[in-house]
Amino acid sequence: MGVSDLGSIKNPGYFMFLNAKTVHFANASANACIDEPSSGLLYSRHSSKPSTGHSMGSFQFCLLGSGSSGNAALLVSDTARILIDNGFSLKQLKERMAMLGESISRLDAVFITHEHADHVRGVGVLARALNLPVFMTAGTCESLPITVGDIPNPVIFEAGDRIRIGNLEVASFSVPHDAADPVSFTVSCNGCKVGFATDFGKPSQLIKTRLSGSNALVIESNYCPDMLRTGHYPPQVQQRIRSRIGHLSNQDMCALLDSLWHETLRTVVLMHISENNNRPELAHAMAAQALRGRNVRLFVATQDTPTPVFEVDT
Ligand SMILES: [Zn+2]
Numbered sequence: 001m002g003v004s005d006l007g008s009i010k011n012p013g014y015f016m017f018l019n020a021k022t023v024h025f026a027n028a029s030a031n032a033c034i035d036e037p038s039s040g041l042l043y044s045r046h047s048s049k050p051s052t053g054h055s056m057g058s059f060q061f062c063l064l065g066s067g068s069s070g071n072a073a074l075l076v077s078d079t080a081r082i083l084i085d086n087g088f089s090l091k092q093l094k095e096r097m098a099m100l101g102e103s104i105s106r107l108d109a110v111f112i113t114h115e116h117a118d119h120v121r122g123v124g125v126l127a128r129a130l131n132l133p134v135f136m137t138a139g140t141c142e143s144l145p146i147t148v149g150d151i152p153n154p155v156i157f158e159a160g161d162r163i164r165i166g167n168l169e170v171a172s173f174s175v176p177h178d179a180a181d182p183v184s185f186t187v188s189c190n191g192c193k194v195g196f197a198t199d200f201g202k203p204s205q206l207i208k209t210r211l212s213g214s215n216a217l218v219i220e221s222n223y224c225p226d227m228l229r230t231g232h233y234p235p236q237v238q239q240r241i242r243s244r245i246g247h248l249s250n251q252d253m254c255a256l257l258d259s260l261w262h263e264t265l266r267t268v269v270l271m272h273i274s275e276n277n278n279r280p281e282l283a284h285a286m287a288a289q290a291l292r293g294r295n296v297r298l299f300v301a302t303q304d305t306p307t308p309v310f311e312v313d314t
């Protein structure tokens with residue numbers, strides 16, 4: 001990604017560390033194995049040796065675009081490439097990845113936060129084109145819009161499960177949102193952690209706990225309460241957005257950032273900015289104030305173009 005070729009290994013194998021009792025491995029022909037019983041069951045789809053997760057290498061991420069018209073984030077290590085959500089058409093996804101020198105053919109898996117169209121619109125076409133495993137909760141899988149079509153290789157997990165793709169450890173957690181079984185993720189690699197949280201109305205204690213210690217935070221900053229109140233949205237829609245299972249306001253984003261700040265938080269990316277009820281520069285100014293001049297890279301993701309590629313470091 002970017003200027004450096006990280007030498008991705010296709011199909012690094014993926015493994016599910018089970019916190020919950022049951023995980024259904026959707027592909028019955030998959031090569032499942034049990035390893036490290038102290039960590040719980042460890043499933044491998046591939047016959048390749050499990051990664052130890054301790055190899056050194058870069059860990060980078062980029063938001064390919066964010067907003068109510070489409071969301072997708074790319075996370076890359078030296079042994080794995082994953083997407084979180086894909087609300088873009090195949091053409092758009094290819095174009096956006098090409099801007100980073102990336103190709104969809106190098107992707108190893110897609111993780112889905114929830115079934116709203118701006119997060120899944122392009123998942124079916126992508127999954128069918130590459131026979132890509134799509135990780136999601138059962139509720140999300142059952143609630144996918146019909147337009148997504150068949151997912152040839154779905155992998156169902158429960159909120160709270162941790163899944164390993166190469167040397168990326170993807171940990172899921174529940175978020176309050178008006179969807180069937182929405183989750184967000186942290187992704188860790190080589191001792192560095194990205195906390196990713198979008199589409200939730202209020203930051204629960206669980207969200208704070210799971211995001212704590214992140215070296216990079218990708219956080220929703222959806223709306224300005226004043227712009228929402230004085231805008232053209234009907235009262236019921238305003239109420240839905242404002243509710244605990246709606247979206248995160250600029251103010252709540254700031255409070256969350258303040259509570260999550262620590263010495264090795266290096267990067268903050270604000271995402272899912274409402275086109276109608278927010279302005280990127282407003283969200284940026286408020287986050288900058290919340291961070292109070294601390295030495296943190298702050299960036300606002302937009303709908304139309306990918307963000308820069310951010311290195312995750314401590
Ligand atoms: Zn959304």
Ligand SMILES: [Zn+2]
Nearest residue numbers: 114116177199
């Ligand atoms: Zn949503």
